[in-house]
Amino acid sequence: MAEIIATTESLEQAQHLLNAGVDWLYAGEDEFGLRLPHSFGRDELPALVELVHQAGKKIMVAVNAIFHNDRIVKVADYLQFLTDLHVDMVSIGDPGAIHVLQTNRFPLPYLYDGADLVTSSRQINFWGRHGAVAAQVAPEVPYGELVPLMQHVDIPVSYLVYGASVIHQSGRPLVDNYFSFVKQHQERSDRQRGLFISAPHKPETHYSIYEDINGTHVFATNDVNLMPALTRVHDLGIQYWKLDGLFVPGQQFAQIAAAFVHARDALAAGTWTADLAADGQHVIADNTPANRATDTGFFDIDPNEVQ
């Protein structure tokens, strides 16, 4: 049965998510991980790990930043900290962090997460041969490619079934630079500021954009929601369903997570129906923030349509 991984923004939300039945919580600190709902400092993470383990569940910690020299030198110490906490898995996207993990022989399993770059079974198997126990497949890999991919991968994969999908990371402070140029609105460009951009002649689009210590991040106009496609996700045999609550706060995200847990259980039990899928869609619609919309992203795109 697929395991459900959900990001978390607080101990309180973590408790709700655990109550909802998710199998893994995903958290981390901005200095090492990318696009996290909350940056859990070293003073906060132990309590979260303890909460998760007490519930008999697992925790994955994000170490998936693109590291420069100044931060790669801190990774060994951080991995030691995570080892001491008995974290169950880390996500890594920078081969430098894998090098640190392996040369220091930290006993931490890792999931390879190179964001949009993880697009083929051969690549995933490369990371598998380099110690990865799982890989996060890019959301840009559609169903038509997932079918053969799943036949050829040697390690379990994770796939985004709900949440914001990053489409650009820049090292430049793109928003600050713009507001500095026009000398307006210079006060904030962080995630809480809630900024969007829309493409030329497409006023209906609304790509979230924000800055943090890892640069500027831009997200797909709609968040991914595969509730309507879960039968196929289930049939593919994808081992980890990732739920990303970057833009969905507190209880709302836990409600959404609960809907996916119910769906997963019903699919495993063979009791999943169109009515249940419709119920799930209602839960998602009711709990998606008023300034966000969802669709199935690239999942239903014909691979031949992409040039």
Place this chain on the structure above:
Amino acid sequence: MIKRPEVLAPAGTLEKLQVAIDYGADAVYIGGDAYGLRTRAGNFSFDQMRAGVEYAHARHAKVYVAANIVAHEGNLPGAEEFFQHVQETGVDAVIVSDPALIQTCVLAAPGLAIHLSTQASSCNWETLNFWQDEGLERVVLAREVGIEEIKEMRRHTDIQIEAFIHGAMCIGYSGRCVLSNHMGLRDANRGGCAQNCRWKYDIFDMPQLGQKNDLTSVGPDGKKEAFSMSAVDMAMIDHIPDLIDAGVDSLKIEGRMKTVHYVSTVANVYSAAVDAYMRDPAHYHTDPAWVDDLWKVAQRGMSTGFYYGTPTEQDELFDEGRERPQYRFIGEVQAYDVATQTVTVQQRNNFGIGDPIEFYGPGFTHYAMTLQDLFDEDGNAIDRAPHAMQIVTFHCPHPVRPGDFLRGQRVRRPHQRKAVQHA
């Protein structure tokens, strides 16, 4: 002793490969028919590759083939044969980004050197060591890496380091951008990038779907300025010693889609600068003529990217529309008759009597004059040379060489940016 870095130029076609090498490039990078990111650049067949390698090796230059797509399921059949054929052409290395292709290349073409593409966003020395352990010969650094970071990398690794020094810049962590996929179903990591970062966007906050508070504002010129992620181009001409002293092995010029004019000019300038520094580091200075030449093929303002800190609004391209080159490439010298001081030129763009023209050639030679007379192939006097590839002659008091190029028009520099001081 200071190690001379190679000047690595782009070559979209066999002609550009030859020009780049003639104009001083120590190495060129080209695309094959498959697996390269520049699907719209002229890509090389294996026969052309072989011809390019022969031309380059006869002049002690190297050829690298970019195979830097990130493959999706179903893209890889044929990759083994591709790398085997590339190896058979005698190419010196392949530039790869996708570990799936690295693995394929290692197995299918053992001994073929592999360079890790900038698409892999390598920003630290542990990453370089990871790839060195994999047997790679070189890493092309991410454009986000600074000079001090390169120095630090050098202290921890001896893998070859290649770094961009000139040209247009992808403003994302390369590879970590799929704007094009989402905005136009074109895969940026498989050659489909539509440069969406250069588009003009509205920026707003939105408490509810459809309820936008427009934050797009007015720029210093009083006109509404759309949000854009577009950056000015990179030019490290003022900082060649820093790059060499930091231990960069290969100085990379962007632009496989660019013209012969661009390739010849930029290769000429940077090879002149590297030669000058290697000859006499103590008395090296940036020759203003080099900077002037770069402006002649510039399409945008220039900056130093991340080399000396995080780019600010000065490094972005907000108020500047796309600047057209102010010099046009107008012809190539076919012959020069010393006795009659007559030059034979093959036309590439319309020019004629009264036009100020400039010859430039390998070794950074230049000669400027105003065209006084002009004759067609049959010796008939004409006013202008309007036909593509037309052969014409005219009087030129200064000796020039076959292979020298001609450009026309006046320099009009785009808005001066910081750090390129001598324009």
